[in-house]
Amino acid sequence: xxxxxxxxxxxxxxxxxxxxxxxxxxxxxxxxxxxxxxxxxxxxxxxxxxxxxxxxxxxxxxxxxx
Numbered sequence: 001x002x003x004x005x006x007x008x009x010x011x012x013x014x015x016x017x018x019x020x021x022x023x024x025x026x027x028x029x030x031x032x033x034x035x036x037x038x039x040x041x042x043x044x045x046x047x048x049x050x051x052x053x054x055x056x057x058x059x060x061x062x063x064x065x066x
Contacts, residue, residue: 003047003063006055015060028058 006012018027025032026040035041043056046063053065 001047001050001063001065003061006059006062008059011059015058018058026058 006015015027019025019038021027022032024038026036026038029036029040039047039061040057043061043063046052046054046056050065053063055062
């Protein structure tokens with residue numbers, strides 16, 4: 001299992017800018033809750049799932065199974 005940043009540097013830059021504006025909370029989510037703090041609970045749960053492979057909700061991170 002490996003987690004990496006999206007290969008698209010433009011997406012990464014936009015999401016990181018959004019994270020700064022929202023004090024580390026996912027820029028794709030409206031609510032500022034602990035569950036939406038980057039790395040969000042949704043993606044942490046996906047990381048824990050051995051069958052999951054793909055991007056987090058905002059496309060900043062990618063989890064591969066190998």
